Amino acid sequence: xxxxxxxxxxxxxxxxxxxxxxxxxxxxxxxxxxxxxxxxxxxxxxxxxxxxxxxxxxxxxxxxxxxxxxxxxxxxxxxxxxxxxxxxxxxxxxxxxxxxxxxxxxxxxxxxxxxxxxxx
Amino acid sequence: xxxxxxxxxxxxxxxxxxxxxxxxxxxxxxxxxxxxxxxxxxxxxxxxxxxxxxxxxxxxxxxxxxxxxxxxxxxxxxxxxxxxxxxxxxxxxxxxxxxxxxxxxxxxxxxxxxxxxxxxxxxxxxxxxxxxxxxxxxxxxxxxxxxxxxxxxxxxxxxxxxxxxxxxxxxxxxxxxxxxxxxxxxxxxxxxxxxxxxxxxxxxxxxxxxxxxxxxxxxxxxxxxxxxxxxxxxxxxxxxxxxxxxxxxxxxxxxxxxxxxxxxxxxxxxxxxxxxxxxxxxxxxxxxxxxxxxxxxxxxxxxxxxxxxxxxxxxxxxxxxxxxxxxxxxxxxxxxxxxxxxxxxxxxxxxxxxxxxxxxxxxxxxxxxxxxxxxxxxxxxxxxxxxxxxxxxxxxxxxxxxxxxxxxxxxxxxxxxxxxxxxxxxxxxxxxxxxxxxxxxxxxxxxxxxxxxxxxxxxxxxxxxxxxxxxxxxxxxxxxxxxxxxxxxxxxxxxxxxxxxxxxxxxxxxxxxxxxxxxxxxxxxxxxxxxxxxxxxxxxxxxxxxxxxxxxxxxxxxxxxxxxxxxxxxxxxxxxxxxxxxxxxxxxxxxxxxxxxxxxxxxxxxx
Numbered sequence: 001x002x003x004x005x006x007x008x009x010x011x012x013x014x015x016x017x018x019x020x021x022x023x024x025x026x027x028x029x030x031x032x033x034x035x036x037x038x039x040x041x042x043x044x045x046x047x048x049x050x051x052x053x054x055x056x057x058x059x060x061x062x063x064x065x066x067x068x069x070x071x072x073x074x075x076x077x078x079x080x081x082x083x084x085x086x087x088x089x090x091x092x093x094x095x096x097x098x099x100x101x102x103x104x105x106x107x108x109x110x111x112x113x114x115x116x117x118x119x120x
Numbered sequence: 121x122x123x124x125x126x127x128x129x130x131x132x133x134x135x136x137x138x139x140x141x142x143x144x145x146x147x148x149x150x151x152x153x154x155x156x157x158x159x160x161x162x163x164x165x166x167x168x169x170x171x172x173x174x175x176x177x178x179x180x181x182x183x184x185x186x187x188x189x190x191x192x193x194x195x196x197x198x199x200x201x202x203x204x205x206x207x208x209x210x211x212x213x214x215x216x217x218x219x220x221x222x223x224x225x226x227x228x229x230x231x232x233x234x235x236x237x238x239x240x241x242x243x244x245x246x247x248x249x250x251x252x253x254x255x256x257x258x259x260x261x262x263x264x265x266x267x268x269x270x271x272x273x274x275x276x277x278x279x280x281x282x283x284x285x286x287x288x289x290x291x292x293x294x295x296x297x298x299x300x301x302x303x304x305x306x307x308x309x310x311x312x313x314x315x316x317x318x319x320x321x322x323x324x325x326x327x328x329x330x331x332x333x334x335x336x337x338x339x340x341x342x343x344x345x346x347x348x349x350x351x352x353x354x355x356x357x358x359x360x361x362x363x364x365x366x367x368x369x370x371x372x373x374x375x376x377x378x379x380x381x382x383x384x385x386x387x388x389x390x391x392x393x394x395x396x397x398x399x400x401x402x403x404x405x406x407x408x409x410x411x412x413x414x415x416x417x418x419x420x421x422x423x424x425x426x427x428x429x430x431x432x433x434x435x436x437x438x439x440x441x442x443x444x445x446x447x448x449x450x451x452x453x454x455x456x457x458x459x460x461x462x463x464x465x466x467x468x469x470x471x472x473x474x475x476x477x478x479x480x481x482x483x484x485x486x487x488x489x490x491x492x493x494x495x496x497x498x499x500x501x502x503x504x505x506x507x508x509x510x511x512x513x514x515x516x517x518x519x520x521x522x523x524x525x526x527x528x529x530x531x532x533x534x535x536x537x538x539x540x541x542x543x544x545x546x547x548x549x550x551x552x553x554x555x556x557x558x559x560x561x562x563x564x565x566x567x568x569x570x571x572x573x574x575x576x577x578x579x580x581x582x583x584x585x586x587x588x589x590x591x592x593x594x595x596x597x598x599x600x601x602x603x604x605x606x607x608x609x610x611x612x613x614x615x616x617x618x619x620x621x622x623x624x625x626x627x628x629x630x631x632x633x634x635x636x637x638x639x640x641x642x643x644x645x646x647x648x649x650x651x652x653x654x655x656x657x658x659x660x661x662x663x664x665x666x667x668x669x670x671x672x673x674x675x676x677x678x679x680x681x682x683x684x685x686x687x688x689x690x691x692x693x694x695x696x697x698x699x700x701x702x703x704x705x706x707x708x709x710x711x712x713x714x715x716x717x718x719x720x721x722x723x724x725x726x727x
Binding site: 034036072076077080081084085087088091092095096098099102103104105106107108109110111112113114116117118119120 | 185189192195199201203205206211212213217227245246247248251277281290292293294295296297298300347348349350351352353455466469470504588616
């Protein structure tokens with residue numbers, strides 16, 4: 001019933017630190033939102049549960065992964081539509097790669113190969 | 121003495137290859153160890169196998185060569201997104217985070233993965249994707265001077281490239297850049313036909329003979345433009361791979377007049393006609409391109425690589441139509457072969473190692489993977505408590521011939537496993553090609569795959585000419601040839617269409633004769649494959665026939681078996697009658713221990 005808890009620091013860190021941080025972060029959010037004692041009790045209960053159950057810890061990780069994914073998608077959305085797309089207009093006007101233009105031949109002469117030391 | 125390690129990974133078919141002083145020592149695909157078809161993960165197991173096979177540590181290796189230039193690929197990706205914006209948000213979201221997180225830091229990633237092995241990590245080098253393909257085609261070939269053509273989906277920017285190889289040098293001539301790609305054209309229609317991209321292309325090629333190429337003119341008019349100089353352009357109006365997460369768009373469906381087929385849905389005559397049209401369109405474009413390369417180089421010998429070079433039907437058409445008299449195709453022409461080419465290119469072009477040309481070729485029959493001795497096989501069989509018959513080599517050959525005559529289907533496991541997608545008689549399922557209805561039985565009860573898919577023959581090299589209209593050698597199953605007219609027994613029935621044509625007996629070798637009388641043959645000679653040669657020779661002495669069916673030892677969705685354990689597992693899961701592991705024979709008639717393995721079909725994703 002102790003969820004496999006032991007006193008080895010590495011194991012402890014790997015297993016529980018995420019849940020402790022997660023609950024700490026929830027407390028900070030509750031504090032910021034001005035939540036009452038009842039909310040903190042909920043967080044405490046969640047912390048105890050996560051120390052006892054693998055399943056709760058796994059749900060927490062999945063939840064935070066989804067939040068992270070959602071946040072990154074919002075950031076990429078902003079980047080794509082507000083910076084990348086306007087830049088693409090400029091690119092297409094002045095620097096568009098010939099591969100995307102209509103030509104009567106697709107052969108691009110090549111005289112040498114790139115150095116093996118470079119990844120480009 | 122310099123060892124060079126070539127690797128390919130992170131796209132599809134990851135592999136590792138070990139070269140010593142320009143000689144290929146061993147080569148293996150990661151999927152054979154991980155048992156995940158087309159596995160793209162870092163080939164750490166393959167590298168471990170290579171290093172351990174020769175008792176090396178990383179400090180003995182002078183360089184690790186990655187098969188492409190990741191920064192140029194990233195540049196192409198960004199330029200493609202810039203070209204598509206604002207319509208390409210979904211692919212941007214799918215690809216850019218992976219690049220920023222992993223692929224841009226490839227060197228760090230390779231180094232950290234290699235640190236798990238013994239010794240200090242050698243310097244990491246990079247070869248251009250198409251240089252890797254060109255090197256994989258030219259250096260192992262038996263030619264001192266040859267034109268080289270690489271055709272695939274896409275590398276960094278290049279999708280098609282022409283080269284001249286001479287001695288140890290490879291000189292680039294030209295490239296055709298993304299998005300114009302014969303490989304992606306084929307893959308797009310493969311996706312339209314409801315097959316998986318990067319693995320369903322073989323199925324489209326096998327399906328094509330059932331159809332009538334009634335869309336060919338339309339495809340050549342609308343989908344692809346062939347330029348006078350031999351190059352080509354795709355009409356991107358019909359394709360979506362440059363801006364969406366799918367290969368084609370609704371314009372293609374409107375052009376062909378039917379919605380795309382759902383995966384595993386019923387195949388109709390329409391789908392077969394589209395497959396036939398696509399195959400002929402590809403052949404026309406390829407002939408146009410190769411003719412131009414012949415005109416530019418004036419050479420008589422051609423080397424081919426890149427995924428499109430695995431299209432053996434198209435390869436065969438190049439013989440009489442393009443001016444090239446000899447053609448050598450890299451048997452691992454896809455990305456796995458890129459690992460081989462990267463190591464060879466670095467060895468000959470950077471380290472300036474001399475190249476030794478072998479009369480046959482330097483690919484060693486492509487038997488470059490793990491091998492298991494009879495002692496190791498016996499140890500496995502004993503440890504599993506399995507009954508077996510222990511024979512000497514001669515007895516084993518005789519016994520196998522007897523079983524083949526009894527119409528048994530045999531799992532054949534001998535020597536080093538093949539490098540590349542084809543099983544060339546070391547990890548094969550074999551049977552007598554004269555059995556009626558064998559194609560159906562093997563497809564449905566052994567391979568668990570679509571009934572229309574053809575099987576390939578193995579034949580003694582000296583007998584090939586008398587059975588097939590084919591004057592060349594095909595040791596790697598990369599050419600097709602029609603069965604000779606005098607061996608055909610029935611003419612096609614005109615009122616039958618599509619799959620209905622499947623069950624008609626067409627020649628005295630019905631199991632390997634496709635509906636258009638063609639066969640994807642492998643010619644066998646003693647030098648390349650002594651044991652298979654002995655088997656065919658003995659079978660011929662007993663039966664006056666040296667033709668056997670040869671298909672890869674696996675089921676649908678599974679990589680070819682690698683170890684005796686994989687082979688035994690596959691034997692038990694299918695209706696293979698007998699398993700021949702080295703000199704050991706196990707039959708389903710023996711009392712085999714029960715295997716609780718009912719859910720195995722969920723193990724492999726359908727291809």
